[in-house]
Amino acid sequence: MAALRIGxxxxxxxLQLAALTWPLRWPETLLTADGSxxxxxxxxxxxxxxxxxxxxxxxxxxxxGSTPPVLAQHDGVPLVYVAASAPRGTNGALVVRAEDGPDDVPGLAGRRVALLDGSFHTSFLAAVLEREGLSLRDVERVELAPADAYRALSDGQVDAWIAMAPWLERVRSEASQWRVLTDIGPYVxxxxxxxxxxxxxxxxxxxxDAVFSALTALGRDVANDPAPYAERLAAAGISGADATSxxxxxxxxxxxxxxxxxAFYAEQQGEADLLHRHGDLSHTIDIRQSASAAPLNFSSATHAR
Incomplete structure (x- = not known):
């Protein structure tokens, strides 16, 4: 059988850390009979x-993130959900300039928001706006990579930015320059x-099954000692961030x-319905059509925090 191709x-x-640590920490169950x-x-x-x-x-x-599979199913990609992380309510935030940025979410109406459109950023922004009676049509979405978005917000080319790790850690350390309108947790x-x-x-x-058991173990190791993994990511130039970030x-x-x-499928369905209300999906979809009748049995009993 051909190898399982992991994107x-x-x-x-x-997955990035898994690739960077292959084959040092991967189990023998991920080798074929001839050792390949x-x-x-x-x-x-x-x-x-x-x-x-x-x-x-x-x-x-x-x-x-949660949004790309929703968009893929909408486009007819035959997919199956395999696993999900725990919620990460502090791993994204809507950021403005501290000195002259909008005071609140309603103040975003008619403004330019930097994001990676089609990622979880889109669903986050839609949920934030909807709670205030606005929609995605009420802002101008500006497609920018994180480093470019950081500079654009600083220079006043955009009015807000959806930031995520590791750039969000930099934003939080520069509190005099930036203001967080809201974290992602209450919305997505x-x-x-x-x-x-x-x-x-x-x-x-x-x-x-073997891959996700190995990923679970990897997560525990990173949680217990992040330092060597931070060094690996920095050395590989991932996201242009240093080891401290x-x-x-x-x-x-x-x-x-x-x-x-x-509960997970209900969340995904809610996101699909949200994007349909905001016009990013042309038709409704049934998320359960991408559920597996036989879920994986990988080990997840030990929390990795």
Whole structure:
């Protein structure tokens, strides 16, 4: 059987660290009978490419925020949800300039907001605006990578920015320059979500079980001692952040991985319905159509915080 192809991009830290530590900490269950790897890591630029790469049979499984699989299912990609992280309510925030930024969310109407559109940023922004009686149509979305968004907000080219780790740690350390309008926690669970091509899920069930058991163990190790992993990320140039910023981000992260359950699917359905209300989905979708009849059995009993 061909190797399980695992997509890796810089914003999914479980998979990025797995690729950086392969094969040092991976179990023998991820080797074939002849000793060759039963998995292959396939690097790509960003999470929003995951649906296309799964649809084109370039990768078998990937990890993103909660929004890309919703958009992929809407576009007809045959996918199955595999696992999800615990909610991460402090891993994203809507940020403005401290001196002259909008005072509140209603003040965003007609303003320019920097984000990675089509990622969890879109769902976060939609939920924030909706609570105040606004919609995505009431702001101008500006597509910018994090480093560019940081500079654009500083220079006044945009009025707000959806920041995430590790840049969010920098924002919080520069409190005199920035103001957080709201963290993501009250609006979006902000889980990492792992999903696979439906056919690959059935072909590689044993390998996926082993992979996610290994990822669970990796998360525990990172939670117990973030320093060497922060050094690895910095040395690899991930997100352009230094080891200090990565250490803060890794230490604050909840590393628990969980099988997908009814509560998770309800969250995803809520997000799909939210995006449909705001016009980013042209039609409604039923998230349960991407549920697996036989979830994985990887070990998640020990929390990784």
């Amino acid at each position: 890796v991009h810089p914003n999914n830290l479980h 790897p039963a998995v292959q890591f396939v690097a790509y630029r960003e999470g929003r490419d995951t649906g296309r790469l799964i649809a084109d049979n370039v990768i078998d499984v990937g990890g993103t 669970p902000n889980r990492s979500v792992f999903w696979a091509r439906r056919e690959a899920f059935h072909q590689h069930t044993a390998a996926l 990565w250490h803060a981000a890794l230490a604050a992260r909840d590393w628990q991985l969980l099988p997908c359950d009814a």
